[in-house]
Amino acid sequence: MSQFRAFLEEAADLLGPQGLTTDPDLVEPWLTDWRGRFTGRALALASPADTGQVSALVKLCASHGVAIVPQGGNSGMSAGATPDTSGEQLLLSLRRMNRIRDVDAEAGRATCEAGVVLQTLHEAAEAEGMRFALTLGGKGSATVGGLISTNAGGTQVLRHGSMRALVLGLEAVLADGSVFSMLTPLKKDNRGFDLKQLLIGSEGTLGIVTAATLALIPAVAERVVCWAGVPSLEVARRLLHHCEGALGNAVEGFEVIPASCLRDVLGHLPDTRAPLAGEHAWHVLIETVADETGAAHLRDQVEAMMAGAFEADLVEDAVLSASETQAEALWLLRESISPAEKAKGPAVQHDISVPVEKMPGFIDTCVPLLEREWPGTEALAFGHLGDGNVHFHVIAPRGVDADVWYAGDAHAISARVHDLVTEWGGSISAEHGIGQLKRDELARLGDPTALAMMRAVKQALDPRGLLNPGKLI
Incomplete structure (x- = not known):
């Protein structure tokens, strides 16, 4: 686009041929979310090599008014890393920033860049007789930055908690290009707000995670x-x-x-x-x-x-x-x-949570209720009983037209599930974030005071709305 020509030229000079591309064949694989529900367009795909380049690029975007969509492994479940359809947003990949800076077995921590793949981190920790105690099915593609930005959970939350509990220090680039650097962890630090926790789970709307110091524990014997x-x-x-x-x-x-x-x-x-x-x-x-x-x-x-x-x-x-x-x-x-469910046909998936003690009653009540209200569907629930996280999925009746079903009944079913989980005192997102998939539902069902606080923080840190617009809030 002619209005972005100067920006693209300056970005190309900054990042070099490895760091910026507009080649449709190279950009296209990253324009659709993991579930295949959302597809956008991008002005270009930027792949900075280090935090300095991210900072300079964000300053350049700010000067030209270009919105940024940060992306890790593109394995998220809520389309939080997918650009809109305007073709005017810059897709920012952190995958080149994949260096593990340090593994300190004695201190029980590792410092790594945002593009490090989870499985690679596991292997690096194991080589030192340690482990990073978070795992999930997408460990071969999910990146540290994405896991932090969505406050990922996984199958070991029962004992070790989500990413909020495992991040000891954080480095991130803010909307004006300044670098928030608090990688060195302290056991006790009372200098005001714990700002790293503000960035964890913010889905790239407050800052772009570039590196983190993560807790390690002894390896499983x-x-x-x-x-x-x-x-x-x-x-x-x-x-x-x-x-x-x-x-x-x-x-x-x-x-x-x-x-x-x-x-x-x-x-x-x-x-x-x-x-x-x-x-x-x-x-x-x-x-x-x-x-x-x-x-x-x-x-x-x-x-x-x-x-x-x-x-x-x-x-x-x-x-x-x-x-x-x-x-x-x-x-x-x-x-x-x-995968087995996907092979059966169209379905809507809900990553929700309820108070742990209510999880059996919620599932026993809501599974037959949904199947009665939408005859022919199959509702199923599975998940992590110890932390109240329910994967609540509803499979479409056999033989339906997928596009018609997703545009009609699927929306109504999701709204009903979210209404039910809210009535039971739960959350419409347990571990996959809000993204654009659940943004409108959060606005509909979220606590007004909490939403106002989040919007105030967003306005303070990103007043022009250039960081991952259209996601979360």
Whole structure:
């Protein structure tokens, strides 16, 4: 576009041929969100090499009034890293900034740039006998910057918390190009607001995360995974309390899966079989781990824990992994739920949370309610019982036109789910952020005072609205 010619020329001079492209073939793969629901256009794709270039680029964008859409691995679930359709926004990729600056095993931390892929961080920590205690299905593409910007969770939140709990220090470029640099962590620091927490979960609307210092813990020396069948979610919740009482922090994951999800996964994955004989209304996947100090006793402790669960009538059947291969095979069943669901046809997915104690009642009430109100749909819920995070999905009736369904019933279903979760005192977004997918719903259902506070912060830090416009608020 002619009005952006001067900007593109200056950006090309700043970033060089590796740092800026307008080639449609190179830009196009990054214009659609992971779920394929939103596709935009971009003025160009910028790929700065370091924080200095990000700062200079943001100053240049500010001088020309060019909006910026930051993007990590483009694996988000709420279209928070997708540009709009104007073709006037700059897509800013942090993927070139992929250097792990330091791994300090003694201090228990790693400092890395925003473009570091989660799996790469895992491998770097493991090489030093440590680990970064957050993992998720997209670990091969999700980046540190994206995980921080969306306050990602994953399967180990039960013990270690989300990214808010794991970020010790942060570096980010603000809307005027200034650099917020607080990478060095302090155990005690009372110099006013904890500003890094303001940026965590802000989805690039307040600043562009360029680097972070992250907490590490000793590597896992022993792991035992248990798959159990239970008659109900309420029993599953009592089983969780039993496991935590028996093993405490050794219980690192506790996932609940309905029978229908397991059937879909078994039909989707070739050469797989059910872990247990017989039918069970719900299945529970329990991850237990120990470092070197507790590795020798973990299996005996898990066996005793499950023996107690049988005696208390908390499980109908159960199996323990005998090797890492078996442990990974059990987790593969859990991680294949979404692909198996996708193969069935159109669906709307809801990443929601309710108070932990209400999760069984919410699912037992709302799954049949949705299926009654929209005959022919299939509602299913699975997720992290220990933190109240429900993945609540509704699959369209067979044979519907996907475009027609997404434009009609799907919107109404999502609004109904969000109304229900709000009535139950929960959140319309548990771990995937708001993005543009849920922006209007947040405006409709969010607390007015909280929304006003967020808008005031946005206005203070980005008065011209150039950072990721149209997302979150």
